[in-house]
Amino acid sequence: MKDITVGIIGGTGGMGRWFADLLQKEGYPVHVWGRKSAMDINDLATLCNVIVIAVPISATAAMIERVGPLVPEGSLLMDLTSLKKEPVELMMANSRADVIGCHPLFGPGVDDAAGENVILCPARGQKWLIWLRNVLEKNGLAVMEKTPEEHDKMMAIVQVLNHLNTISLGMALTETGVSSEKISKYATPIFQTKLGIVKKVFTESPGLYADIIAKNPDTDKILKLYEKTLADIRQLIKSGDAARLKDALVQAAGKLF
Ligand SMILES: NC(=O)c1ccc[n+]([C@@H]2O[C@H](COP(=O)([O-])OP(=O)(O)OC[C@H]3O[C@@H](n4cnc5c(N)ncnc54)[C@H](OP(=O)(O)O)[C@@H]3O)[C@@H](O)[C@H]2O)c1
Known part of the structure; x- marks a missing residue:
């Protein structure tokens, strides 16, 4: 797929940083956002057609409610949260974008994620699912598709x-x-x-x-x-x-x- 620009909310630390590194290695432009970032979150959503939520679990619901409406139909809204039911439901309710829940089953400290498991919970749309699976599998991750439940x-x-x-x-x-x-x-x-x-x-x-x-x-x-x-x-x-x-x-x- 062409012209993919990724914005990772919570990309200044932890799993968001890990995902940013992975996508940058694949050649995608990635903008990371943290609370001290100069860029306005509305501008991030306008600039990017993939928005990833990777903030602490306690801040995830409010962040999805804030950012979800900014992500348009045809773009991808996804998260890296360790739980899936509530974030996926909230992404579906708060956005018209394609939605995928994603949970890497390892921490950001792994030297090499090849061979580690990742669960995807596809909720809306197909084209981004194919893209995301490809990126993860190309890097040796073992991808499983499951429902949030x-x-x-x-x-x-x-x-x-x-x-x-x-x-x-x-x-x-x-x-x-x-x-x-x-x-x-x-x-x-x-x-x-x-x-x-x-x-x-x-x-x-x-x-x-x-x-x-x-x-x-x-x-x-x-x-x-x-x-x-x-x-x-x-x-x-x-x-x-x-x-x-x-x-x-x-x-x-x-x-x-
Ligand atoms: N760590 C793991 O082992 C692991 C594994 C799989 C999935 N996850 C999931 O990944 C997500 C992030 O966890 P993490 O361990 O990566 O956390 P983390 O290391 O604390 O990083 C959290 C990120 O979110 C930002 N942030 C912190 N508090 C925020 C707030 N109140 N509002 C907005 N942004 C905030 C931080 O940036 P600033 O401080 O710059 O704002 C940072 O970039 C969680 O949903 C977690 O369940 C974690």
Whole structure:
């Protein structure tokens, strides 16, 4: 496709910057926009025929409502948000442009995104979908097309359950009152790895993880499942009978793997 100019709102940092680099490498003119940018957001929308929303989850809805009406029919409005149902619905409701939800399943720190997964939620139009798929696949990304609902359901497992587990570990460690320096002296390699993950979640982008958990439509279901699982484990080990817990692990492994 000819004459493509991309505007990335939230392109001064994180995933927006990653996407800007990818598209620039492909030869497309890319304008990144952040809150301190000199360019007016209305001018950005006029200049570009692809507008990408890549701001923090907590700012995404308001940004789509502000920018969506500025993106005309025939252009593309897309986002990189870690959740898909609400942003895609809002992009559809607030614009007449083609709409694609996009979630790269990795962070901006990856050295090379080749081989990583990306989920696309096409919502309106075909021509931009073909363009976007081509750009991503050309760079070695594994692209899957899903509905926003399917996406959010799976993210309830891959992100909500996963991060809840990390947060529970970090909170419980804090409650022990033992310092991480002292804990580290006793650590096994696997524990050290887990402590590194806790540190990343608690110190690098706590707001991102909090939004991913708080805003997923299935979070309540996942929390109930997590609480039930802990209660079941408590029952299993209450009697001090390791064999019952071991049997439960063997049974679960049979189902999971
Ligand atoms: N980080 C990840 O691992 C990851 C992975 C996949 C998808 N995502 C998604 O990517 C999106 C951005 O996340 P990120 O981690 O890249 O965030 P980030 O590193 O904090 O970058 C956010 C960008 O948005 C701008 N921004 C911040 N607050 C804003 C506000 N209130 N209004 C308008 N612009 C604002 C920032 O620029 P200025 O400060 O210059 O304004 C920056 O360019 C989120 O939807 C997230 O779910 C993130």
